[in-house]
Amino acid sequence: MTKKTTPKRGRPAKEFAGDVQARILDAAQQLFLDKGYRSASIDDISELAPASKPTIYAHFQGKEALFAAVVARTISGLSDFEGFEPEGRTLQDKLMSLGTAIVEKVIEESLGMVRATIAEAQRFPELSRNVHDAARDRSVGAISQLLNETTQKVARAPRGPFTGKRSIATAQIFLDLILLPMLFRSLVGEPPKDLRRELPSFVRERVRFFLSACEADWTP
Numbered sequence: 001m002t003k004k005t006t007p008k009r010g011r012p013a014k015e016f017a018g019d020v021q022a023r024i025l026d027a028a029q030q031l032f033l034d035k036g037y038r039s040a041s042i043d044d045i046s047e048l049a050p051a052s053k054p055t056i057y058a059h060f061q062g063k064e065a066l067f068a069a070v071v072a073r074t075i076s077g078l079s080d081f082e083g084f085e086p087e088g089r090t091l092q093d094k095l096m097s098l099g100t101a102i103v104e105k106v107i108e109e110s111l112g113m114v115r116a117t118i119a120e121a122q123r124f125p126e127l128s129r130n131v132h133d134a135a136r137d138r139s140v141g142a143i144s145q146l147l148n149e150t151t152q153k154v155a156r157a158p159r160g161p162f163t164g165k166r167s168i169a170t171a172q173i174f175l176d177l178i179l180l181p182m183l184f185r186s187l188v189g190e191p192p193k194d195l196r197r198e199l200p201s202f203v204r205e206r207v208r209f210f211l212s213a214c215e216a217d218w219t220p
Contacts, residue, residue: 013131015177017167020049020055020059023049023050023051024045024049024051024056024059024060024066024120024125025053025066025069025070025073025140026049026081027044027045027049027051027202028040028045028066028067028070029068029070029073029074030048031044031045031048032067032070033112033113033115033116035213036115036116036119037067037119037120038120039068041063042056042063046135047134049112050111064124067120067124067127068127070111070113070131071117071124071127071131073111074110074113074131075130075131077106078105078106078110078125078134078135078138079109079111079138080101080138081098081101081139081141081142082141082142083165084101084121084142085100085196086098086101091146091211092175092207092208092211094146095143095174095207095210095211096200096203096207098142098143098146099174099178100180100199100200100203100205101139101177101183102139102142102143102181103178103183103199103203104196104199105162105187106135106139106167106179106183107137107182107183107192107195108133110131110135111183111187113131114128114131114132114183115187118187119132127132136172136175136179136194138166139175140171140172140175143171143174143175144167144168144170144171147161147167147170147171147200148167149154157175161214161217168216170207173210174210175204177210178203178206178207179210181202182195182202197205
């Protein structure tokens with residue numbers, strides 16, 4: 001009977017050769033999401049990476065620094081929607097297309113890390129806020145650009161909600177209407193398939209409400 005051999009902890013096999021820091025961050029992120037910050041240990045990260053503990057400490061001062069680095073990497077990898085082309089001919093269609101894409105991407109890219117940082121909000125009071133704000137800021141720019149482009153195509157009062165000075169604030173209002181309810185429902189555990197099924201009608205209703213409010217703002 002052939003005896004199985006277990007590789008020594010921290011001694012990566014050839015197939016694991018590559019960026020050591022990336023391996024450490026990948027392992028740390030997986031464990032933080034699966035087990036939570038408190039339950040994940042440097043020993044666990046060392047075994048999963050694989051990388052020796054001295055190697056980990058050569059790159060990061062400790063578990064807190066690792067957690068902050070994982071959050072920073074998540075933020076840097078968020079979609080900024082630069083160059084995104086919304087589908088549709090009308091502003092309503094384009095806002096529905098963009099709103100749907102934003103909800104799907106933000107939840108896909110940052111939900112796990114938002115959940116993990118919320119759980120550690122007392123220990124790391126700014127990290128959860130940083131993840132949420134970064135996802136929000138990346139999306140607001142794309143919405144504001146779409147609103148500005150629309151303003152140039154229609155004759156509207158110069159103080160309308162889509163004008164340059166107000167477009168960012170208007171875009172933030174739109175994003176809060178679209179994203180926050182779905183993000184909260186995801187965080188409390190509603191099944192993703194149920195949310196995806198409901199998303200088109202949800203976004204449609206929110207876009208209609210948003211445009212009606214904007215229209216009222218234009219009315220003297």
